Amino acid sequence: MASPCVACNIRETAVCGALAPEELERFSSIVMAQTFEAGETIFFEGDTAANLYNVTGGCVRLSKLLPDGRRQVTGFLFAGDFLGLAYVDSYAFTAEAITDVRVCLFPRGRFQALLDDFPALEKRLLGMASNELAAAQDQILLLGRKSAKEKVASFLLNLAKRQSATMVDNLLHLPMTRSDIADCVGLTTETVSRTFTKLTEERLITLKTPHEVELTGLGDLHDLAGDYH
């Protein structure tokens, strides 16, 4: 029987894309499919980093807490995204399912053993880490130097870019709450909400529902976000 990975529709974009079909056999032997319901925690910041994950469906929220409870959302993961690069023996953030989520789980030890045999896999990981590092620095620029309006515009465009494969008519789905967005871009829920209404008044976006945004005015949004074209 062939490896189930062969039929995986996100294989191309995921880590596994680094492997030839015949190598997938060995690879899939260490994989375990797993599901989480909306609201479940996948792991906590500080937990021993025992597993790596590949998200195959749904949306995962990554976050860190300060001792007094202030929260920073460090990212959202979607199908195809890899989870577990940022660790120093223990996880650097908490990962929670904000919708029902499907993942492939790899025990770290066995995964690392695979790296020795498949250098292409290690190259892929390094490339992914490089991309994540660049993305993290964009987020650092956003948090350190952008205004509320610029932050929200950038946030929406980031999501849009990642959903571009499945997006139609510039209609963007926001699985997360306003408070998730706020904790991601360093604002409060109220400010995020107010900024959405301002952007609506200026016709840069249209809120179909609180979780469905149409990006009218893409050009202006990019200008606001400070993107170089």
Added chain:
Amino acid sequence: MASPCVACNIRETAVCGALAPEELERFSSIVMAQTFEAGETIFFEGDTAANLYNVTGGCVRLSKLLPDGRRQVTGFLFAGDFLGLAYVDSYAFTAEAITDVRVCLFPRGRFQALLDDFPALEKRLLGMASNELAAAQDQILLLGRKSAKEKVASFLLNLAKRQSATMVDNLLHLPMTRSDIADCVGLTTETVSRTFTKLTEERLITLKTPHEVELTGLGDLHDLAGDYH
């Protein structure tokens, strides 16, 4: 004649630490030592990522600009730090020498060829990328959720941690200007300066000179920074 790398005093902490003495021979053949004077630019954001660097002396400032000139400093590099992990065909930030700087330069193409022959090197890079990713997320938490005082305290402690090997009597040297610090932690020069005086009044720090800080009150600083002990 033996490779000059053999005698390098930061080899243990740098990328090259992944290599056995006999491998260093091959490694050092692609390395070029280079120096930059204070104020010189090593490369610009957007430049084709042609080289990788290992900082062997001095302090390098990494920064990104918004189209209107607002600046975000994404980090400072010191001896032993690696430069060039975060790229997507072109550099994601500008790198400038803020003191006289010494580096080892590796042409990217040849460096990547080495990776194929020395998997230990690739492992090392992946580990370093992991650490940088975790550090970037700490910075994201700082920028998104910490107050001015907390930001400055965290900044000082971060520097102290990285200089811990060479630091005596909790005396911390700050090679960068107030404005560099401000652009790093998302504040203005004025606020950074005022925060330094406040921390001084509260006896958490003592400014020997504007660029020499003694960290009295380490415990309180850690509490302020929100570090878990």
Added chain:
DNA sequence: CGGCCTGTTGATCTGTTTCAATTTGGGTGG
């Protein structure tokens, strides 16, 4: 000696937060 850059301090202003009150909408049970 003079000019300039860096740092510090003061006064005022403003974007965002905080506190508070509604409104909306999705999910559930009758």
Added chain:
DNA sequence: CCACCCAAATTGAAACAGATCAACAGGCCG
């Protein structure tokens, strides 16, 4: 299927942290 309930979202008013504008002090270099 609808009414109810509660969390999420929106909106308004007031407060505040940090930014901005401005003046000045100190150190360094030409």
